Amino acid sequence: MRKPIIAGNWKMNKTIAEALEFVNDVKDRVTTTEVDAVICAPFLALKDLKEATKGTNIKIGAQNMHFEESGAFTGEVAPAMLKEIGIDYVVIGHSERREYFNETDETVNKKVLKALEVGIDPILCCGETLEQREASQTKEVCKVQVEKGLENVSKEDLAKVVVAYEPIWAIGTGKTATAEDANDVIAYIREVIAGLYGELANDVRIQYGGSVKPANVSEIMSQSDIDGALVGGASLAANDYVELVNF
Numbered sequence: 018m019r020k021p022i023i024a025g026n027w028k029m030n031k032t033i034a035e036a037l038e039f040v041n042d043v044k045d046r047v048t049t050t051e052v053d054a055v056i057c058a059p060f061l062a063l064k065d066l067k068e069a070t071k072g073t074n075i076k077i078g079a080q081n082m083h084f085e086e087s088g089a090f091t092g093e094v095a096p097a098m099l100k101e102i103g104i105d106y107v108v109i110g111h112s113e114r115r116e117y118f119n120e121t122d123e124t125v126n127k128k129v130l131k132a133l134e135v136g137i138d139p140i141l142c143c144g145e146t147l148e149q150r151e152a153s154q155t156k157e158v159c160k161v162q163v164e165k166g167l168e169n170v171s172k173e174d175l176a177k178v179v180v181a182y183e184p185i186w187a188i189g190t191g192k193t194a195t196a197e198d199a200n201d202v203i204a205y206i207r208e209v210i211a212g213l214y215g216e217l218a219n220d221v222r223i224q225y226g227g228s229v230k231p232a233n234v235s236e237i238m239s240q241s242d243i244d245g246a247l248v249g250g251a252s253l254a255a256n257d258y259v260e261l262v263n264f
Protein backbone atom coordinates (compact mmCIF):
# COMPACT_ATOMS: atom_id res chain seq x y z
CA MET A 18 0.00 0.00 0.00
CA ARG A 19 1.50 3.32 -1.04
CA LYS A 20 1.12 6.16 1.46
CA PRO A 21 -0.35 9.26 -0.22
CA ILE A 22 1.91 12.30 -0.34
CA ILE A 23 0.57 15.81 -0.72
CA ALA A 24 3.36 18.35 -1.16
CA GLY A 25 3.00 22.09 -1.41
CA ASN A 26 5.63 23.70 -3.63
CA TRP A 27 5.72 27.33 -2.62
CA LYS A 28 8.15 28.23 -5.42
CA MET A 29 9.60 31.75 -4.85
CA ASN A 30 6.94 32.82 -2.38
CA LYS A 31 6.83 33.67 1.34
CA THR A 32 9.37 35.41 3.53
CA ILE A 33 10.50 33.63 6.69
CA ALA A 34 7.89 35.55 8.70
CA GLU A 35 5.14 34.57 6.26
CA ALA A 36 6.28 30.95 6.22
CA LEU A 37 6.16 30.77 10.02
CA GLU A 38 2.77 32.43 10.13
CA PHE A 39 1.53 29.79 7.69
CA VAL A 40 2.78 26.77 9.63
CA ASN A 41 1.56 28.15 12.91
CA ASP A 42 -1.85 28.48 11.31
CA VAL A 43 -1.97 24.97 9.81
CA LYS A 44 0.06 22.74 12.11
CA ASP A 45 -2.73 21.78 14.51
CA ARG A 46 -5.06 21.15 11.58
CA VAL A 47 -2.75 18.74 9.76
CA THR A 48 -3.47 15.83 12.03
CA THR A 49 -3.74 12.92 9.62
CA THR A 50 -0.98 10.34 9.83
CA GLU A 51 -2.30 8.51 6.77
CA VAL A 52 -0.90 11.09 4.38
CA ASP A 53 2.60 12.52 4.12
CA ALA A 54 2.05 16.28 4.29
CA VAL A 55 5.01 18.20 2.92
CA ILE A 56 5.88 21.86 2.42
CA CYS A 57 8.65 22.65 -0.06
CA ALA A 58 9.77 26.16 0.78
CA PRO A 59 12.47 28.60 -0.31
CA PHE A 60 15.90 27.82 1.19
CA LEU A 61 15.93 30.73 3.64
CA ALA A 62 12.82 29.56 5.47
CA LEU A 63 13.76 25.87 5.72
CA LYS A 64 15.59 25.87 9.05
CA ASP A 65 12.90 27.86 10.82
CA LEU A 66 10.19 25.71 9.28
CA LYS A 67 11.90 22.53 10.49
CA GLU A 68 11.99 23.92 14.01
CA ALA A 69 8.42 25.21 13.89
CA THR A 70 7.07 21.85 12.70
CA LYS A 71 8.90 19.69 15.24
CA GLY A 72 6.46 17.23 16.77
CA THR A 73 3.87 17.83 14.03
CA ASN A 74 2.96 15.71 11.01
CA ILE A 75 4.35 18.23 8.53
CA LYS A 76 7.51 17.36 6.64
CA ILE A 77 9.74 19.94 5.01
CA GLY A 78 11.27 19.87 1.56
CA ALA A 79 13.65 22.02 -0.47
CA GLN A 80 12.94 22.95 -4.07
CA ASN A 81 16.41 22.26 -5.45
CA MET A 82 20.00 21.52 -4.46
CA HIS A 83 23.37 21.12 -6.19
CA PHE A 84 24.74 17.65 -6.90
CA GLU A 85 28.28 18.45 -5.79
CA GLU A 86 29.24 18.16 -2.13
CA SER A 87 30.93 21.57 -1.89
CA GLY A 88 33.09 23.93 -3.88
CA ALA A 89 33.12 26.92 -6.15
CA PHE A 90 29.45 27.03 -7.14
CA THR A 91 28.41 30.55 -6.25
CA GLY A 92 24.81 30.84 -5.14
CA GLU A 93 24.21 27.11 -4.80
CA VAL A 94 23.20 24.96 -1.81
CA ALA A 95 24.88 21.62 -1.11
CA PRO A 96 23.09 18.38 -0.17
CA ALA A 97 24.80 18.14 3.23
CA MET A 98 23.60 21.65 4.10
CA LEU A 99 20.01 20.49 3.67
CA LYS A 100 20.64 17.25 5.49
CA GLU A 101 22.19 19.09 8.43
CA ILE A 102 18.91 20.88 9.13
CA GLY A 103 16.86 17.71 8.73
CA ILE A 104 15.24 18.31 5.35
CA ASP A 105 13.01 15.38 4.39
CA TYR A 106 12.42 15.89 0.66
CA VAL A 107 13.91 17.79 -2.25
CA VAL A 108 12.15 18.63 -5.51
CA ILE A 109 14.43 17.73 -8.41
CA GLY A 110 14.01 18.73 -12.04
CA HIS A 111 10.87 20.82 -11.75
CA SER A 112 9.94 22.09 -15.22
CA GLU A 113 10.65 25.66 -14.11
CA ARG A 114 14.20 24.63 -13.21
CA ARG A 115 14.57 22.80 -16.51
CA GLU A 116 13.27 25.81 -18.44
CA TYR A 117 14.83 28.77 -16.62
CA PHE A 118 17.95 27.26 -15.03
CA ASN A 119 19.13 24.86 -17.71
CA GLU A 120 18.54 21.67 -15.76
CA THR A 121 19.03 18.64 -17.97
CA ASP A 122 18.18 14.98 -17.54
CA GLU A 123 21.83 14.49 -16.69
CA THR A 124 21.98 17.06 -13.88
CA VAL A 125 18.59 15.87 -12.65
CA ASN A 126 19.95 12.33 -12.41
CA LYS A 127 23.06 13.50 -10.55
CA LYS A 128 20.87 15.35 -8.06
CA VAL A 129 18.57 12.35 -7.55
CA LEU A 130 21.57 10.12 -6.82
CA LYS A 131 23.13 12.65 -4.47
CA ALA A 132 19.89 13.22 -2.56
CA LEU A 133 19.58 9.48 -2.00
CA GLU A 134 23.21 9.28 -0.94
CA VAL A 135 22.76 11.89 1.80
CA GLY A 136 19.38 10.55 2.88
CA ILE A 137 16.91 13.07 1.47
CA ASP A 138 13.99 11.70 -0.56
CA PRO A 139 13.93 13.19 -4.06
CA ILE A 140 10.72 14.26 -5.78
CA LEU A 141 11.66 13.69 -9.42
CA CYS A 142 9.56 15.80 -11.78
CA CYS A 143 8.63 15.00 -15.35
CA GLY A 144 6.05 16.27 -17.80
CA GLU A 145 5.43 17.44 -21.32
CA THR A 146 4.90 20.85 -22.91
CA LEU A 147 1.66 21.71 -24.68
CA GLU A 148 3.43 21.34 -28.02
CA GLN A 149 4.63 17.87 -27.10
CA ARG A 150 1.18 16.90 -25.91
CA GLU A 151 -0.39 18.06 -29.14
CA ALA A 152 2.18 16.02 -31.04
CA SER A 153 1.18 12.94 -28.97
CA GLN A 154 4.62 12.79 -27.38
CA THR A 155 3.51 12.88 -23.74
CA LYS A 156 4.40 9.31 -22.88
CA GLU A 157 7.70 9.28 -24.74
CA VAL A 158 8.79 12.52 -23.05
CA CYS A 159 7.93 11.15 -19.60
CA LYS A 160 9.62 7.84 -20.38
CA VAL A 161 12.90 9.51 -21.28
CA GLN A 162 12.80 11.88 -18.29
CA VAL A 163 11.98 9.11 -15.81
CA GLU A 164 14.44 6.56 -17.22
CA LYS A 165 17.26 9.09 -17.28
CA GLY A 166 16.31 10.53 -13.89
CA LEU A 167 16.45 7.08 -12.31
CA GLU A 168 19.68 5.94 -13.96
CA ASN A 169 21.86 4.05 -11.43
CA VAL A 170 19.28 4.34 -8.63
CA SER A 171 19.58 1.07 -6.72
CA LYS A 172 16.67 -1.29 -6.10
CA GLU A 173 17.04 -0.57 -2.38
CA ASP A 174 16.64 3.16 -2.92
CA LEU A 175 13.88 3.09 -5.52
CA ALA A 176 10.94 3.39 -3.12
CA LYS A 177 12.48 6.52 -1.58
CA VAL A 178 12.04 8.31 -4.90
CA VAL A 179 8.73 10.10 -5.43
CA VAL A 180 7.91 10.85 -9.06
CA ALA A 181 5.79 13.89 -9.90
CA TYR A 182 4.04 14.00 -13.25
CA GLU A 183 3.36 17.62 -14.09
CA PRO A 184 2.14 18.46 -17.58
CA ILE A 185 3.72 21.87 -18.11
CA TRP A 186 0.62 23.30 -19.78
CA ALA A 187 -1.35 22.64 -16.59
CA ILE A 188 1.04 24.43 -14.22
CA GLY A 189 -0.33 27.67 -12.85
CA THR A 190 -2.76 27.98 -15.74
CA GLY A 191 -5.94 26.78 -14.08
CA LYS A 192 -6.04 24.00 -16.71
CA THR A 193 -5.91 20.55 -15.18
CA ALA A 194 -5.44 17.28 -16.99
CA THR A 195 -8.61 15.27 -16.46
CA ALA A 196 -8.15 12.89 -13.57
CA GLU A 197 -8.44 9.98 -16.01
CA ASP A 198 -5.81 11.42 -18.37
CA ALA A 199 -3.43 12.05 -15.50
CA ASN A 200 -4.01 8.54 -14.22
CA ASP A 201 -3.36 7.08 -17.66
CA VAL A 202 0.03 8.82 -17.95
CA ILE A 203 0.92 7.95 -14.36
CA ALA A 204 0.03 4.29 -14.92
CA TYR A 205 2.28 4.39 -17.98
CA ILE A 206 5.11 5.92 -15.90
CA ARG A 207 4.71 3.03 -13.48
CA GLU A 208 5.05 0.62 -16.42
CA VAL A 209 8.25 2.39 -17.45
CA ILE A 210 9.60 1.98 -13.91
CA ALA A 211 8.48 -1.66 -13.96
CA GLY A 212 10.49 -2.10 -17.15
CA LEU A 213 13.55 -1.11 -15.12
CA TYR A 214 12.78 -2.57 -11.69
CA GLY A 215 9.98 -5.11 -12.10
CA GLU A 216 7.47 -5.34 -9.26
CA LEU A 217 9.32 -2.78 -7.17
CA ALA A 218 7.57 -0.19 -9.34
CA ASN A 219 4.46 -0.84 -7.26
CA ASP A 220 6.20 0.73 -4.26
CA VAL A 221 6.98 4.01 -6.00
CA ARG A 222 4.69 6.91 -5.23
CA ILE A 223 3.72 9.00 -8.23
CA GLN A 224 2.11 12.40 -7.80
CA TYR A 225 0.15 14.54 -10.20
CA GLY A 226 0.82 18.28 -10.34
CA GLY A 227 -0.82 21.08 -12.30
CA SER A 228 -3.59 23.34 -10.96
CA VAL A 229 -4.54 20.96 -8.14
CA LYS A 230 -6.83 22.69 -5.64
CA PRO A 231 -9.28 21.74 -2.90
CA ALA A 232 -12.09 21.45 -5.46
CA ASN A 233 -10.39 18.78 -7.57
CA VAL A 234 -8.02 17.02 -5.17
CA SER A 235 -10.37 14.20 -4.13
CA GLU A 236 -11.19 13.27 -7.71
CA ILE A 237 -7.49 13.21 -8.57
CA MET A 238 -6.63 11.19 -5.47
CA SER A 239 -9.39 8.67 -6.17
CA GLN A 240 -7.56 7.43 -9.29
CA SER A 241 -5.92 4.02 -9.13
CA ASP A 242 -2.33 5.04 -9.86
CA ILE A 243 -2.17 8.57 -8.46
CA ASP A 244 -0.54 8.58 -5.04
CA GLY A 245 -0.35 12.25 -4.33
CA ALA A 246 -0.20 15.79 -5.56
CA LEU A 247 2.49 18.41 -5.99
CA VAL A 248 0.64 21.67 -5.53
CA GLY A 249 1.87 25.15 -6.37
CA GLY A 250 -0.56 28.07 -6.15
CA ALA A 251 -3.19 26.46 -3.94
CA SER A 252 -0.61 25.44 -1.34
CA LEU A 253 0.09 29.08 -0.50
CA ALA A 254 -3.20 29.63 1.30
CA ALA A 255 -3.35 28.02 4.74
CA ASN A 256 -6.97 26.90 4.57
CA ASP A 257 -6.50 25.42 1.11
CA TYR A 258 -3.39 23.54 2.22
CA VAL A 259 -5.29 22.01 5.13
CA GLU A 260 -8.11 20.95 2.79
CA LEU A 261 -5.66 19.48 0.30
CA VAL A 262 -3.88 17.42 2.91
CA ASN A 263 -7.16 16.21 4.36
CA PHE A 264 -8.53 15.33 0.91
Ligand SMILES: O=C[C@H](O)COP(=O)(O)O
Pocket residue numbers: 026111183187188189190191226227228229247248249250251
Ligand atom coordinates in the same frame (compact mmCIF):
# COMPACT_ATOMS: atom_id res chain seq x y z
O1 LIG B 1 5.09 22.20 -8.28
C1 LIG B 1 3.92 22.50 -8.50
C2 LIG B 1 3.43 22.63 -9.84
O2 LIG B 1 4.29 23.37 -10.65
C3 LIG B 1 2.00 22.98 -9.97
O3 LIG B 1 1.76 24.35 -9.79
P1 LIG B 1 0.23 24.86 -9.73
O4 LIG B 1 -0.45 24.02 -8.70
O5 LIG B 1 0.32 26.30 -9.34
O6 LIG B 1 -0.34 24.63 -11.09
